[in-house]
Amino acid sequence: MPTDNLTHLKLDHTVILVNNLDQAVQDYTQLGFTVSPGGEHAGGISRNALIHFQDGTFLELLVMKPGARTQLLKRMYKSGLLKAYQKSAKYGMAHRFYGRALDLGAPAPEREGITDFCLLADHVAEDYLQMQKQGVQLTPPYHASRIRPDGQTVSWQMYTALDEALPFFRTDYSPKITRPTTALQHPNGVTGTQKMVLFVEDYDTTIQSYEQLFSGSPTQQTDDSVVFTLDNGAIEVVNHHKSLRHQEQALVKAQGIGRFAQVMRTDNPDFVAQMQQGNTHGLVFLET
Incomplete structure (x- = not known):
């Protein structure tokens, strides 16, 4: 229920x-x-x-x-x-x-x-x-x-x-x-989605929106991000202006539309590197 x-x-x-x-x-x-x-x-x-x-x-x-x-x-x-x-x-x-x-x-x-x-x-x-x-x-x-x-x-x-x-x-x-x-079986070893990552400009307002949606849900907070934990994964909201994850942000901006990225469930340690060698049509995969 x-x-x-x-x-x-x-x-x-x-x-x-x-x-x-x-x-x-x-x-x-x-x-x-x-x-x-x-x-x-x-x-x-x-x-x-x-x-x-x-x-x-x-x-x-x-x-x-x-x-x-x-x-x-x-x-x-x-x-x-x-x-x-x-x-x-x-x-x-x-x-x-x-x-x-x-x-x-x-x-x-x-x-x-x-x-x-x-x-x-x-x-x-x-x-x-x-x-x-x-x-x-x-x-x-x-x-x-x-x-x-x-x-x-x-x-x-x-x-x-x-x-x-x-x-x-x-x-x-x-x-x-x-x-x-x-x-459901993939040669690259992916078994699911672990986390959605959002790099946002209006960080405070976005955090308020997610706190309103997930009222009382467990979170993990750092200086530049908040992770909202769900039943089968998580959503991480990252402050574009304060984050030191410059390489990740540059990758998202260069390859994708500039806001979203995704972390997958996999035992393949080379998965992200392998994805960067091909054409993901703008979908950016990040390390855990």
């Missing part, structure tokens, strides 16, 4: 915006990941491929598809209309996902990378009410779906905080998907 401090929320998945999905699948396969087919999201605006891990987390390689609906979202975004509907269920999620992608401008290699990450909320009604009780402003739950390559439609509910410093949230898939063991 859910608890008042929401520490039962789990790291779920990371969204990596790519320009060419087929190329990204090929590159991640060469890096030792087992990539599974995803599908096309309802409305045909985007499609994805997925990299699943033994701890239940996954990476989502996402590409925006050209077409009339994408052009409509672009016009709504540029005119400010998409933001005007930010509090609605459907367009609130669209503003977050596609607004972030559109804000990156024309597709270019340097604009690939993590655009967002998600927490899994098993108890959608209770968790939603608890977040509201703690003062977190949310969009209404939105029913989403995608069609798998085998033709099966999977659906789920998701919602997001209006404060975009926070992650978004989803329920488990319906019908529940059981992954074959082969899809």
